[in-house]
Amino acid sequence: MLVKSEGIVLRETKFEETDKILNIFSLKYGKIHAIARGALRPRSPFIASSQVFSYSEYTFYKGKNFYHISQGDILDSFYDIREDMNRLLYGTYLLELIDSSIVEEEPNEKLFKLLMKALSILSNMDDDFLKFVISFEIKYISFLGFRPFLDNCVMCGKDVNDKLRFSIKQGGIICENCSNLEKTSRYMDGAMLKYLKLLLYTSLDNLDEIKMPKDVMIKLQDILVQYILTCIEKDHFNSLNFIKSIEKNGGA
Numbered sequence: 001m002l003v004k005s006e007g008i009v010l011r012e013t014k015f016e017e018t019d020k021i022l023n024i025f026s027l028k029y030g031k032i033h034a035i036a037r038g039a040l041r042p043r044s045p046f047i048a049s050s051q052v053f054s055y056s057e058y059t060f061y062k063g064k065n066f067y068h069i070s071q072g073d074i075l076d077s078f079y080d081i082r083e084d085m086n087r088l089l090y091g092t093y094l095l096e097l098i099d100s101s102i103v104e105e106e107p108n109e110k111l112f113k114l115l116m117k118a119l120s121i122l123s124n125m126d127d128d129f130l131k132f133v134i135s136f137e138i139k140y141i142s143f144l145g146f147r148p149f150l151d152n153c154v155m156c157g158k159d160v161n162d163k164l165r166f167s168i169k170q171g172g173i174i175c176e177n178c179s180n181l182e183k184t185s186r187y188m189d190g191a192m193l194k195y196l197k198l199l200l201y202t203s204l205d206n207l208d209e210i211k212m213p214k215d216v217m218i219k220l221q222d223i224l225v226q227y228i229l230t231c232i233e234k235d236h237f238n239s240l241n242f243i244k245s246i247e248k249n250g251g252a
Helices: 085-101 109-122 129-146 190-201 204-209 214-232 238-248
Strands: 003-015 019-026 030-036 055-062 067-076 164-167 172-174 186-188
Touching (some): 003 030
Parallel strands (some): 030 067
Antiparallel strands (some): 055 067, 164 172
16 A cells, blocks of 8 residues: 655665665654665666655555655755755764664654754754754754753752752752762753753754853763763764764864
């Protein structure tokens, strides 16, 4: 039976001589693995709709091991992301986040719409990439069901003062007293917590209103990445490691 769904290509892999296997985040069916037969041929009708970042409406049917694409109508190629190094690097990281964590064939409309909005905004960005990515990360992990506790101590429930920490293990902020019981907690202060809440509750297209020191952004992302890796049981993100290696050598 043929079915239709909008979808975003998260990853592509060459299969045999002219085919591709695509990881597609679809609106109706969640993440699926789909074969685009002949996508590598010069005149293939799947050339545009089988590219990473491409947002298309797909018609497909489910086979024994894969979905098979019979038609792909491109809705937005997000071409501008590929034309800028920073956009491409951070866009690839966003796709890896999604691809690494979502359950196959389990729809997540909130996460799909978040990724769509992020790619649309990223297509026109020239700076403030780190702030944008942190805001995406905190929203993304919340939509996966792992929203960190940020209002009071996750261990005892009491209010926190400026002397607080973030527990990767417990999934939220902890007070000064409880920090003695959680030796692996990470440094956080009141200002960092304030900015993290702002990035959680502010829409991705309104981030210009938030002015943040770069050192605070670096510390927050380090905490968030470790928290995300713990939640989704992953060791690292290849794309993020690549970004950091470029930054270390004076690029990006």
